[in-house]
Amino acid sequence: MIATSYHNPKIICISSGKGGVGKTSFTVNLATALSDKGKQVLLIDGDLGLANVDVVLGLNVRHTIRETIEEGRDLLASLVEINPGFMVLPASSGVPEMANLSLEEQAFLTSSLEEIIDRFDYVLIDTAAGIGDSVMWFNTWAHENIVIITPDPTSLTDAYALMKVLHSRHGRNHFHLMINSVKSKKEGQEVFANMSLVLERFLKITPRQIGAMHQDSSVSNAIRQQKPFFLAAPESRASKEIDAVADRILAF
Ligand SMILES: Nc1ncnc2c1ncn2[C@@H]1O[C@H](COP(=O)(O)OP(=O)(O)O)[C@@H](O)[C@H]1O
Ligand SMILES: [Mg+2]
Numbered sequence: 001m002i003a004t005s006y007h008n009p010k011i012i013c014i015s016s017g018k019g020g021v022g023k024t025s026f027t028v029n030l031a032t033a034l035s036d037k038g039k040q041v042l043l044i045d046g047d048l049g050l051a052n053v054d055v056v057l058g059l060n061v062r063h064t065i066r067e068t069i070e071e072g073r074d075l076l077a078s079l080v081e082i083n084p085g086f087m088v089l090p091a092s093s094g095v096p097e098m099a100n101l102s103l104e105e106q107a108f109l110t111s112s113l114e115e116i117i118d119r120f121d122y123v124l125i126d127t128a129a130g131i132g133d134s135v136m137w138f139n140t141w142a143h144e145n146i147v148i149i150t151p152d153p154t155s156l157t158d159a160y161a162l163m164k165v166l167h168s169r170h171g172r173n174h175f176h177l178m179i180n181s182v183k184s185k186k187e188g189q190e191v192f193a194n195m196s197l198v199l200e201r202f203l204k205i206t207p208r209q210i211g212a213m214h215q216d217s218s219v220s221n222a223i224r225q226q227k228p229f230f231l232a233a234p235e236s237r238a239s240k241e242i243d244a245v246a247d248r249i250l251a252f
Contacts, residue, residue, distance in 0.1 A: 007040060010252060011123045013142035014178075017158020019129035021150045022180040025219055025229070026242070027126040028056050032228040033239075033246035035085035039121040042079070044113075045091035046138045047128040048101065054090045057082060058226030061090040068112070069105050075112040087120075106137055122249070130158075131165050140170045144252065146210055150181045151191050160198055167203050175199075176210040178245070188212035211245035213238055 014027045024047075031043040045053035045065070054061045063078040079087040101109065117123050125142060127135045139145055145166065149159045159177075166172040177195060182188040192209045199205045213219075218236035222229035230239045 006118050007121045009042075009117045009120045009123050010144065010249075011117070011125070011142040012144045012146060012249070013046075013125045013127060013139045014146045014148065015127045015135055015139060015162060016129055016148040016155065017131075017160070017162040018150075018152070018155045021129075021148045021152075021155055022213070022219070023129070023148050024052050024056050024126050025223065026148060026178060026180065026213070027124050028053060029228045029230040029239070029242045030245060030249070031086055031122075031124050032082075032230040033242050034122050034124075034249065035083060036230070037246060037250065039085060039250075040119060041086050042089065042117060042120040042123045043086070044089045044123065044125045044138075046125040046134065048091045048134055053088055053126055054080075056223055056226065057088065057228070059088065059090060065089060065091050065109065069101070069108055072108075075116050079116075101134055101137075106134075110141065131162055135162075136165070136170060139166055139172065144176060145172060145174065146176045146178055147207075148178045148180050149191060149195060150179070151183075151187055156191070156195055156198075159195065160202075163199065163205070163207075164203060167205060173205055175205065175207045177207045178210050179212040181215045182212055183215060185212070210248055211241060213241045 014023050016023050031041045035041045059080050068075055068078045079089055081087055125138045127138050147159050149155050163175055179188045179191050196207055199207055214237050216236055216238040218229045218233035219238050222232040225232055230242055
């Protein structure tokens with residue numbers, strides 16, 4: 001059961017310029033960690049074209065966001081309960097033409113979401129990669145923006161492009177950077193320093209680092225088991241790193 005008391009939810013959007021950098025793994029495990037700390041969490045699968053929150057969690061999806069919008073269905077009926085503190089709003093998988101919502105559909109989704117989100121403490125959105133309309137919309141709806149980058153140079157240039165558009169067209173100035181798949185602490189620090197330098201020089205923006213995650217086989221093993229690594233491998237380095245991010249988010 002979801003609590004019905006008013007929670008004043010914090011909406012946090014998780015994006016990246018490039019795909020395959022770990023957004024879905026990060027978001028699913030962060031949601032798990034926050035619910036483990038007693039918070040009510042809603043995870044929205046905002047990757048409306050190629051959803052995979054359902055796959056990572058091994059869910060049986062009944063109604064997707066797309067069906068909910070098309071049929072004017074009650075959004076609450078589409079939520080899937082993972083545990084009493086963790087609900088998921090699944091998207092629709094593998095249907096590229098559904099990747100972007102029209103303005104009317106966005107307006108309907110926003111008003112439907114706003115009716116249900118005050119039951120939660122945190123609303124996390126796992127978006128698609130890139131700078132498509134739905135990515136922009138979810139990012140501007142959110143209170144906080146987390147951008148995931150990896151040491152891969154194309155991840156950095158694509159993340160820069162994303163933040164540039166969010167800044168210049170949508171007035172976003174505060175970004176939390178999550179550095180994923182690092183091989184050492186030093187590599188993580190260098191990636192953050194390089195990205196910060198570029199953002200400060202060209203956009204006059206000072207980002208904050210919300211955390212770093214090492215390359216860790218428990219992340220890929222957990223995906224094969226369709227379980228969050230935070231539960232499948234609670235003692236792993238990845239779980240401790242996610243736990244630290246969750247603590248930082250509690251302090252927002
Ligand atoms: N820190 C990590 N260590 C090892 N593998 C990772 C890590 N982060 C992500 N991966 C792997 O990278 C792949 C892409 O991750 P995913 O979360 O689906 O990315 P995205 O949602 O950005 O496309 C997955 O197979 C996942 O197991
Ligand atoms: Mg994903």
